[in-house]
Amino acid sequence: MQMTSSVARPSAARIPWLSLGVWGALAILVLIAYARAPQATTAVLTSTIRQSTPIILGAMAGIMCERSGVINIGIEGMMLIAAFLGYLANVWTGNLLLATAGALLVGGAVGAFHALMSITLKVDQIIAGTVINILAVGFTGYFYQQGLTTRGKLAPIDIAPLSSIPIIGPVFFNNPPITYASLVLIVVIHVLLFRTAWGLRTRAVGEHPAAADTVGIAVNRVRYINVIIGGMLAGLAGGFLTLEAVGSFERNMTNGRGFVSLAVMIFGKWTPFGAWGGSLLFGFANAMQSQIQFLQNQLPPWLAWVSQTPPQFIGMLPYLLTIAVLAGFVGRARPPAAIGKVYEKE
Amino acid sequence: MTAAPAPEVVLEARGITKRFPGVIANEHVSLKLQRGEVLALLGENGAGKTTLMNILYGMYHQDAGEVLVRGQAVRISGPSDSISRGIGMVHQHFMLVPVFTVAENIILGAETGNGPFLDLSVARRQIRELSQRYNLDVDPDAYVKDLSVGQQQRVEIIKALYRKADILILDEPTAVLTPQETQELFAIIRSLTSQGASVIFITHKLKEVLAIADRIMVLRRGRVVGETTPQAASERSLAEMMVGRSVMLEVEKQEANPGATVLAIERLVVDDDRGQQVVNGLSLEVRAGEILGVAGVQGNGQTELVEAITGLRAARSGRVLINGHDLTNASPRRVSETGSAHVPEDRQEDGLVLTYSVADNLVLNRYYVAPFARGVVRDEHAIMQHAEELIDRYDVRTPSVLTPVSALSGGNKQKVIIARELSREVRLLIAAQPTRGIDVGSIEFIHQQIIAERDRGAAVLLVSAELDEIMALSDRIAVMYHGQIVATMPAAGASREELGLLMAGARPAAPAVSEAV
Numbered sequence: 001m002q003m004t005s006s007v008a009r010p011s012a013a014r015i016p017w018l019s020l021g022v023w024g025a026l027a028i029l030v031l032i033a034y035a036r037a038p039q040a041t042t043a044v045l046t047s048t049i050r051q052s053t054p055i056i057l058g059a060m061a062g063i064m065c066e067r068s069g070v071i072n073i074g075i076e077g078m079m080l081i082a083a084f085l086g087y088l089a090n091v092w093t094g095n096l097l098l099a100t101a102g103a104l105l106v107g108g109a110v111g112a113f114h115a116l117m118s119i120t121l122k123v124d125q126i127i128a129g130t131v132i133n134i135l136a137v138g139f140t141g142y143f144y145q146q147g148l149t150t151r152g153k154l155a156p157i158d159i160a161p162l163s164s165i166p167i168i169g170p171v172f173f174n175n176p177p178i179t180y181a182s183l184v185l186i187v188v189i190h191v192l193l194f195r196t197a198w199g200l201r202t203r204a205v206g207e208h209p210a211a212a213d214t215v216g217i218a219v220n221r222v223r224y225i226n227v228i229i230g231g232m233l234a235g236l237a238g239g240f241l242t243l244e245a246v247g248s249f250e251r252n253m254t255n256g257r258g259f260v261s262l263a264v265m266i267f268g269k270w271t272p273f274g275a276w277g278g279s280l281l282f283g284f285a286n287a288m289q290s291q292i293q294f295l296q297n298q299l300p301p302w303l304a305w306v307s308q309t310p311p312q313f314i315g316m317l318p319y320l321l322t323i324a325v326l327a328g329f330v331g332r333a334r335p336p337a338a339i340g341k342v343y344e345k346e
Numbered sequence: 347m348t349a350a351p352a353p354e355v356v357l358e359a360r361g362i363t364k365r366f367p368g369v370i371a372n373e374h375v376s377l378k379l380q381r382g383e384v385l386a387l388l389g390e391n392g393a394g395k396t397t398l399m400n401i402l403y404g405m406y407h408q409d410a411g412e413v414l415v416r417g418q419a420v421r422i423s424g425p426s427d428s429i430s431r432g433i434g435m436v437h438q439h440f441m442l443v444p445v446f447t448v449a450e451n452i453i454l455g456a457e458t459g460n461g462p463f464l465d466l467s468v469a470r471r472q473i474r475e476l477s478q479r480y481n482l483d484v485d486p487d488a489y490v491k492d493l494s495v496g497q498q499q500r501v502e503i504i505k506a507l508y509r510k511a512d513i514l515i516l517d518e519p520t521a522v523l524t525p526q527e528t529q530e531l532f533a534i535i536r537s538l539t540s541q542g543a544s545v546i547f548i549t550h551k552l553k554e555v556l557a558i559a560d561r562i563m564v565l566r567r568g569r570v571v572g573e574t575t576p577q578a579a580s581e582r583s584l585a586e587m588m589v590g591r592s593v594m595l596e597v598e599k600q601e602a603n604p605g606a607t608v609l610a611i612e613r614l615v616v617d618d619d620r621g622q623q624v625v626n627g628l629s630l631e632v633r634a635g636e637i638l639g640v641a642g643v644q645g646n647g648q649t650e651l652v653e654a655i656t657g658l659r660a661a662r663s664g665r666v667l668i669n670g671h672d673l674t675n676a677s678p679r680r681v682s683e684t685g686s687a688h689v690p691e692d693r694q695e696d697g698l699v700l701t702y703s704v705a706d707n708l709v710l711n712r713y714y715v716a717p718f719a720r721g722v723v724r725d726e727h728a729i730m731q732h733a734e735e736l737i738d739r740y741d742v743r744t745p746s747v748l749t750p751v752s753a754l755s756g757g758n759k760q761k762v763i764i765a766r767e768l769s770r771e772v773r774l775l776i777a778a779q780p781t782r783g784i785d786v787g788s789i790e791f792i793h794q795q796i797i798a799e800r801d802r803g804a805a806v807l808l809v810s811a812e813l814d815e816i817m818a819l820s821d822r823i824a825v826m827y828h829g830q831i832v833a834t835m836p837a838a839g840a841s842r843e844e845l846g847l848l849m850a851g852a853r854p855a856a857p858a859v860s861e862a863v
Contacts (some may be wrong), residue, residue: 079656195464204443204454211441214405215455215505216426337444345405 018130019150019277040295044287045171050245052276052283054079054254055181055267057237058261059268060189061107062135064230067193067270069206069338070118070225071125074110074132075234076258082107082238085142087150087249090242094151100178101241107235107301109230115227119220122342133319141251154178178240185233190272202226209343211225232256256319263326278325285318353380354546355417357402357513364397372395373568374411379453384545386559388552389757390588395510398437399515402546403435412720415513426455430740435515440498440567444491445446448484452505466477469508475523476507497528497641505532510521514538515546524643525813525846528532529733532558548820550588551814552581564588582613589786602821605634608774608805609655614664616650616829624650627664634773637796637806641813643849647829648809649691650755651757652778656683656688662733668774681710684774689760689765690811691778697763700752704744705733707751708766720856721748732769741791757788764862765797775799779810793819813845827851 022231034041058075065072086103090096118130154176163173172183192248201222204212209219238258242249260282267281268274292299293311306314357379364372371394379385389395401415405420412419415431422428428435442451450467452473459465470486477484477618484498490498499519506514516535520528535545556563556576564572564587572587585593609632616625624647631639642648646665653659655666657678666674668684682688690696698707704769709718709729717728733747742761744810751762760780767775777796781789794817800806809814816823822835825848833848 130722197459197464198462200454200457200464201447201452207442208441208447209445210439211451212454213504214425214435214437214441215401215509216424216429217455229735 001207005295021289025228030167036150040291043172044284045167045292047287047290048173048280048282048283049175049179051286052181052279054237054240054245054257055261055264056186056272057182057233057240057278057281058258059265060185060228060235061237062265063189063193063227063264063268063270063272063275064202064233065111065114066265066339067206067336068202068226069209069291069336069343070115070223070227071129071340072227072230073126073129073259073262074114075129075135075230075237075261076256077129077132077134077136078107078110078114078231079232079238079258080136080140080252080254081110081243082235083253084144084249086235086239087242088148090150091148096152096154096243097242100236103235103239103243104232105235107238108232109226111231112233114231114251116226118185118226119223119342125340137252140249143205144249144251145181150247152309154244176244176300179238181236182240186266186272186276191244191301193272203336205343206338207293209338209341215343218279224345237261258324260318263322266335267325269333270336280321281325284316284345285321289317353383355379355414355544356381358400358414358417359402359533360412360414362398362401362408362413364401364408366501367724370568372408375565375568375570376411377563377570378546379546380541381443381544382539383560384539384547384558386555386562387548388555388562388584389548389565390412390549390785391567392599395565398828399435399548400564402428403433403515411711426706429456429511432511432730433513433515434509434511435714436499436502436506436517436519438501438517438521440518442490442498442501445489447487447489447571448493448501448504449486450780451490451501452486452508456509472508473504473576480507480534480535480541488723492521495522495645496524496530499523500534501509503538508834513546515548516544517548518550519547520549520551522644524810524841524850526850528554552584552588555582555584566590566707570579570744585786592789593786597763597793597797597818599819600801602636602800604636604821605803606720607631608634608669609653610665610667610806611655612665612667614651614654614666615662616654617662618647618650620624623662624829625654625661628826628830629664630648630824630831632774632805635803636801636821637781637800637819639816639818640807640809640826640831641823641845642811642826644811646826648778648811651826652776652807654689654810655681655776656686657692668800684698685770685772686768686774686776687765687772689767689780690779691713691782693756693759694765698751698759701750703748704737704742704751704752704754704762705729705747707762708733708736708747708769711766712770726729736765739769740795755785757784760784760792764792768799772799772802772804775804777806779811780808781810781815796801813842813849815840817845823862825849 002164030045032040058079061078062072072283083105085106086099090227091101093099108154109243114132117131118125156174156176159173193202201212202216205219205222214220240294242255264275264278264282267278291304292314297308355378359375359377362372364373375398386397396405396745404424406425407423413422414420420431449469458468462592466688473486476482482504484497484500484504486779490501493501503621519531523531539545543591547558556579562574562576562579563570564584566588577833611628611630613627613629614625615623615627618624627649630638639647649736650659654661657676657680660675665672668681668686671684673681673684694700699710709732712718730747737744737747740761742765743758751759754762775796780792780796796806796808808819817837817840823837823840823845824834825829825845827849
């Protein structure tokens with residue numbers, strides 16, 4: 001039998017030429033754009049990062065759950081509930097840090113609920129996620145009162161010398177805390193999954209739970225913990241929306257971001273960096289559509305047709321992109337083998 | 347210490363009883379395993395061997411009885427308890443994560459590293475040391491999914507040794523191996539026992555027990571029915587202990603009388619579920635009145651070949667001809683209506699609708715025609731009568747014809763399939779693993795039915811991973827390797843060794859082996 005060592009895997013120390021090439025080409029495009037329209041380019045890139053933050057957090061929520069073998073389509077609902085309760089915490093306490101911690105805890109609690117339903121009570125995991133999504137819309141809609149006021153939102157923190165680097169500075173080093181946290185978390189989750197004993201166990205439980213069980217790993221305990229961590233990440237994504245991006249709550253304000261997160265997770269083959277690429281793509285499409293609508297009248301003549309397109313169509317752009325990406329990738333991506341299956345010994 | 351050095355008992359079970367809803371899997375079972383010996387646990391499927399071992403390994407907990415490790419009564423409440431007491435188990439279905447490397451699989455649950463961070467270098471070194479010491483050749487950095495079954499088994503053994511196991515339980519370890527791989531496994535077992543390890547070897551294969559065991563314990567219906575040694579036993583005496591009555595080890599059959607070609611396959615190419623080409627331009631012919639046995643290690647395209655013939659899987663190219671009609675990529679119903687019977691490999695998934703009654707399962711291939719249907723309405727009376735007749739004729743043990751087929755034992759489920767498929771005029775019988783995992787009594791019965799079909803003039807394509815079955819039933823044997831027939835020979839002159847080599851991919855020794863068609 002062949003001793004294959006050429007199989008790609010996330011932790012392999014090979015040089016990923018393809019992605020290097022893609023990133024290089026993108027960098028050149030950005031430089032060209034910056035040379036022609038520095039302000040608009042910086043605005044689009046900054047907005048790309050902001051728009052991608054809840055998506056990558058949601059996608060990592062999905063990765064933690066699904067790598068351990070639990071499907072989580074309730075990310076949307078987890079985000080929404082955490083966004084709402086985080087917002088209320090902000091209204092009552094006026095302390096943004098406490099409110100963020102609140103969103104995190106609420107996310108974790110909803111995650112624990114999902115774990116209870118799908119692991120202990122053995123509810124079909126798609127149904128359990130749907131329950132959370134419906135519950136979230138009803139719960140937040142029912143308790144939402146208009147006219148509540150808050151004392152602001154999380155402000156950008158300027159990391160002094162770095163933020164004055166052209167392009168990179170304003171894009172990466174002048175962000176509010178949850179955005180910074182999401183960037184750090186990409187690395188943390190990657191290391192956790194692919195370089196630690198916990199990650200090895202998590203992936204084993206998601207691929208072949210019986211094998212994990214026979215070497216003494218408590219399968220359901222590992223799943224519970226990962227689903228709760230996933231819930232906390234979704235909670236942080238919700239907190240981003242009400243505590244960092246907008247500073248207030250609107251009905252159904254997640255607006256499908258939880259589902260886009262799932263698409264991005266699949267696009268990224270259940271790896272944090274892959275999902276980040278997908279999130280940036282979505283964030284970029286979103287940034288472009290608002291930039292286009294913002295610059296309606298200043299577009300160069302060859303783009304005049306864009307200003308004649310109804311804004312609704314331009315607003316569809318990110319979602320169309322999601323559909324296109326999913327249509328191209330879902331079939332080929334291989335999910336963890338034991339996903340969606342309750343582990344039973346006998 | 348007494349005068350004569352008594353052999354050290356490393357593992358002992360006393361009066362183990364385990365009940366599952368409706369069955370007693372183990373009833374007051376006791377065993378002793380001595381240091382450095384191979385104890386063979388022999389019994390049919392369902393005799394309670396695996397349950398007993400799962401209790402010793404901590405996967406299940408016994409209802410009564412106790413387990414002693416090195417003379418001390420212990421409570422084993424999970425695999426981590428048994429691992430820490432030096433017990434290792436190689437399960438029948440390997441407990442390896444296919445997308446992990448060998449090293450990752452071996453350290454899983456006993457990770458080495460720097461705080462929470464993994465460090466595989468120590469593990470790699472230990473794995474290499476163990477491989478050398480016991481002659482277990484594996485590359486720590488290979489992915490398990492790229493390894494052969496024999497290599498995966500070695501990974502399982504290293505996994506146990508890595509955890510310092512000196513009591514090894516091997517559950518049906520030879521079920522998936524070629525005869526040569528089995529010999530290699532035996533060499534590994536001898537090298538383990540010579541270095542102080544003790545082995546419990548679970549099997550239902552008589553030849554192997556006689557070859558490897560120091561002592562033999564036979565289990566039947568959850569009880570220990572006897573204990574013996576290879577010197578004192580023979581295949582026949584063991585079979586009788588195992589089954590509880592005298593059995594025929596050889597299948598009696600007349601000389602074949604082949605007629606016209608019924609099934610012809612020409613350069614067939616088929617992909618598996620992942621889109622890999624697994625049948626690579628295969629050609630074969632089966633004639634009326636003969637049994638062609640397809641021998642081969644599992645996973646060489648046999649499953650896909652059978653599915654392509656029966657219409658369950660699309661062939662990429664090539665032709666399937668039944669009685670001269672081109673039935674390439676025809677629907678399963680069309681294939682069935684040409685008089686083809688199919689006994690599928692996976693009876694639970696493809697052979698039966700488990701939640702349906704025995705009666706309904708018996709008409710799955712003909713429910714839509716008279717006398718079982720009148721127009722769109724089922725004729726319950728005809729279906730019941732048909733079922734009553736068949737369970738009688740095929741000796742299906744079921745409480746009633748309305749019992750869901752899921753409640754039946756493996757052997758009886760298979761008899762339901764055989765009854766359904768053979769209770770009509772059959773010109774071609776395709777039987778895939780027809781006796782896998784069923785009791786000896788049912789095996790005898792099914793073998794007789796297959797021979798009877800042949801004698802009635804049907805063409806039989808028999809696909810089996812059990813070389814003994816192939817050799818006992820076939821008139822001609824075709825060896826399948828990597829999606830092709832590498833040799834075809836008359837069964838009369840074939841030897842196990844030769845077939846084993848061909849199954850492992852050795853090229854046919856001389857042109858004399860391949861038969862002129």
